[in-house]
Amino acid sequence: QVELVESGGGSVQAGGSLRLSCTISEYTRTPRAMGWFRQSTGKEREGVAAIDEDDDTSYADSVKGRFTISRDVAKNTLYLQMNSLKPEDSATYYCATQVRARMTAYQALKGSVFMDYWGQGTLVTIFS
Numbered sequence: 001q002v003e004l005v006e007s008g009g010g011s012v013q014a015g016g017s018l019r020l021s022c023t024i025s026e027y028t029r030t031p032r033a034m035g036w037f038r039q040s041t042g043k044e045r046e047g048v049a050a051i052d053e054d055d056d057t058s059y060a061d062s063v064k065g066r067f068t069i070s071r072d073v074a075k076n077t078l079y080l081q082m083n084s085l086k087p088e089d090s091a092t093y094y095c096a097t098q099v100r101a102r103m104t105a106y107q108a109l110k111g112s113v114f115m116d117y118w119g120q121g122t123l124v125t126i127f128s
Contacts (some may be wrong), residue, residue, distance in 0.1 A: 002027040002117040004095050009122030016085050016126075017046035022078040022095030022119055031097035035115065036069060037071035037081045038124075048093070049080060050108035058105035065088075085126045092121040 035050035098113035
């Protein structure tokens with residue numbers, strides 16, 4: 001079992017920044033690839049950013065150059081720094097991890113169905 005808890009969501013004006021955190025509070029299996037995903041009303045869930053065991057990263061085209069994924073292994077925490085936010089970034093953001101097998105960051109970004117554990121989500125609202 002792995003428990004993920006997101007925090008850091010909120011409402012900010014377009015052009016602003018937010019940093020999301022995902023704390024792994026307990027686990028019996030070591031998290032491997034991890035990622036941030038988002039879903040807004042009426043849209044399918046999409047991968048935003050992912051990081052693998054080698055700390056390689058992968059990003060959705062829509063956030064490249066604006067978002068940065070990172071993790072602090074000692075703190076068991078995954079981060080998503082979001083800069084230059086746009087109204088279209090508004091969504092519920094979820095962190096997720098895969099524990100069964102090695103996976104590249106790109107595979108994690110595109111393969112949300114393969115992620116084993118999910119957080120409860122944190123809402124991000126960007127207003128113009």
